Amino acid sequence: MSSPTIASVSVDELRDIAKRVRAHIVRMVAAAQSGHPGGSLSAVELGVSLFWNHLRCDPSRPDWPDRDRFLLSKGHATPFYYSLLAERGYFSTDLLSGFRTLGSPLQGHASMNAAPGIEMSGGSLGQGLSFAIGQAKAARMDGRDSRCWVLLGDGELNEGQVWEAAMAVPHFGLGDRIIAMVDRNGIQNDGFADTIMRTHPADMFRGFGWQVIECDGHDMAAVDQALSEAERPHEKPRCVVAYTIKGRGVSYMENNPSFHGKAPNADQLATAIAEIELGLK
Amino acid sequence: MSAPTPTSAATREAYPFGLLDLVEAGVDVVAIDADLSVSTMGYQFGEKHPDRWMTVGVAEANMVGIAAGLAAAGKTAFIASFAAFLPGRCFDQLRTSVAQPKGGLNVKCVGSHGGITVGEDGMSAQAVEDLSLMTSLIPFDVIVPADFEEARQAIVAVGKTTRPAYVRTGRPKVPAIYGRDYRFEIGRSNKLREGSDVTLIACGILVEAAVKAADFLANEGISARVVNMATIKPIDREAVIAAARETGAIVTAEEHQTTGGLGSAVARVLAETIPAPMSFVGVDRYGTSGKWDELLGYFELTPARVAQAARDAIARKR
Numbered sequence A: 001m002s003s004p005t006i007a008s009v010s011v012d013e014l015r016d017i018a019k020r021v022r023a024h025i026v027r028m029v030a031a032a033q034s035g036h037p038g039g040s041l042s043a044v045e046l047g048v049s050l051f052w053n054h055l056r057c058d059p060s061r062p063d064w065p066d067r068d069r070f071l072l073s074k075g076h077a078t079p080f081y082y083s084l085l086a087e088r089g090y091f092s093t094d095l096l097s098g099f100r101t102l103g104s105p106l107q108g109h110a111s112m113n114a115a116p117g118i119e120m121s122g123g124s125l126g127q128g129l130s131f132a133i134g135q136a137k138a139a140r141m142d143g144r145d146s147r148c149w150v151l152l153g154d155g156e157l158n159e160g161q162v163w164e165a166a167m168a169v170p171h172f173g174l175g176d177r178i179i180a181m182v183d184r185n186g187i188q189n190d191g192f193a194d195t196i197m198r199t200h201p202a203d204m205f206r207g208f209g210w211q212v213i214e215c216d217g218h219d220m221a222a223v224d225q226a227l228s229e230a231e232r233p234h235e236k237p238r239c240v241v242a243y244t245i246k247g248r249g250v251s252y253m254e255n256n257p258s259f260h261g262k263a264p265n266a267d268q269l270a271t272a273i274a275e276i277e278l279g280l281k
Numbered sequence B: 001m002s003a004p005t006p007t008s009a010a011t012r013e014a015y016p017f018g019l020l021d022l023v024e025a026g027v028d029v030v031a032i033d034a035d036l037s038v039s040t041m042g043y044q045f046g047e048k049h050p051d052r053w054m055t056v057g058v059a060e061a062n063m064v065g066i067a068a069g070l071a072a073a074g075k076t077a078f079i080a081s082f083a084a085f086l087p088g089r090c091f092d093q094l095r096t097s098v099a100q101p102k103g104g105l106n107v108k109c110v111g112s113h114g115g116i117t118v119g120e121d122g123m124s125a126q127a128v129e130d131l132s133l134m135t136s137l138i139p140f141d142v143i144v145p146a147d148f149e150e151a152r153q154a155i156v157a158v159g160k161t162t163r164p165a166y167v168r169t170g171r172p173k174v175p176a177i178y179g180r181d182y183r184f185e186i187g188r189s190n191k192l193r194e195g196s197d198v199t200l201i202a203c204g205i206l207v208e209a210a211v212k213a214a215d216f217l218a219n220e221g222i223s224a225r226v227v228n229m230a231t232i233k234p235i236d237r238e239a240v241i242a243a244a245r246e247t248g249a250i251v252t253a254e255e256h257q258t259t260g261g262l263g264s265a266v267a268r269v270l271a272e273t274i275p276a277p278m279s280f281v282g283v284d285r286y287g288t289s290g291k292w293d294e295l296l297g298y299f300e301l302t303p304a305r306v307a308q309a310a311r312d313a314i315a316r317k318r
């Protein structure tokens, strides 16, 4: 077995990849005229840093048993997820244009085994951290050193199951194998989290026995640093809370709850592509 | 705000209007959403009656528990989410906190985006098991309205009982079948076409397909009765028995798997009274992404399939 494959690319390169991923996201959602751009754009830096510099994976062998697992618990962020998988080489970027259409493997919410690299079925929030516990426990039983990286939304933290799992990770001593990442964009489906249901992700995870690493979720260097820190062995499980902006990179989507699950029209798409090309300011 | 009578509307759009009617009628309503109020349309009620509406975030199980507490304290509690998550994410809370207290507590569940016509979101958001789950909760009434007017009246009807109930609403706009003169009653079906060779019993979005199927069949000289069976539980036994006696063959059509929903309920009545050949139209697999009208074709929830099911049932007559 070859060694784990981490691309190890520079922060500048990561930023270029992030631009491509953002462009895929808005194009996919615009083509489908449905989907979730806001929470896809907010997670881009986390996803790109993870997939190129931290996730031990081999896109040519998606079933490699020792691979790290990326579990998209906020399963609606598929434009983000599929773009990452395609850019990383799991499948052709040509597939992206079929997103959400009848017969495409790129389902509205990720469907396990539908396309290479999809590690769990999602779409009903709150389930990823529990799934990770099962994966991590099995890896430990089988003597494999693979890890699980779980991406959660901050609205998703409303689900009780997240906290059942958060409590269980330190209890089972799985902190060396499970890393949680919270995309703290402050907006959920119906509006701003502070009016829908207030959460305090960092305090809540700390209260459940986790080591919390906070970062600016759109500063690529800071994100990359935070994920490196999260990988270092520590007696507690690690949770990266990334402070992000929903819709980041497209001015009219930024911090705008209505783009949680709404597609841009043709004019808006052109604006979005132009802005994304300029990069984050 | 009095309810409109749109020629085309989604059944979910009727939910807030039903709630407003109930408040006007003096019912002590409290409605709760779980971060899908923009989809269930519950937010429109919240705008009119902020004191009677709340959102609990993405926390369906908590929502059910809160509703049970409200009901135990004398309120008429309505809760809403996608039919995939209500009952999907909170079945045990519905069972223990709502259904098992003697007679059931006064909690009304509204599952929006029922069936596969959610469309592009795909299988996780497409409910093909909500009717099975909800008919299994003993004190619950279970209703699948076919158009806006019927949905509004169903919300009002369940709000005026003290029993727990489940009302399934849909995402896409569907043509109006009924006007203001229609009178929905829990447990009473509505005959849309008279017929003597076969009866097409449908609910929800399949009612329209059944009517079109009856037209197809009429061209072939087959006389098909069409019954809108909006109440799955308690089922209108008299209408089913009459259909079997007078037409001798039955088709059920539903946007749901054929186990545990409309088809199963009708089959049971037939088995206990006048067995008649029967065909089931439904969705016996998980959904997939696609446009909602495309999916109706993909899963063969079509007039052509209902008509074929009718021919099959008729061929099995003895």
Ligand SMILES: Cc1ncc(C[n+]2csc(CCOP(=O)(O)OP(=O)(O)O)c2C)c(N)n1
Binding pocket: A036, A038, A039, A040, A042, A074, A076, A077, A123, A124, A125, A126, A152, A153, A154, A155, A156, A157, A183, A185, A187, A188, A189, A246, A260, B034, B035, B036, B058, B085, B089
């Ligand atoms: C169990 C469940 N309930 C409701 C939904 C509908 N839903 C989809 S996304 C969403 C809001 C999620 O907010 P957040 O986790 O903050 O996601 P992000 O802002 O990162 O996109 C909701 C309520 C769902 N997918 N699953």
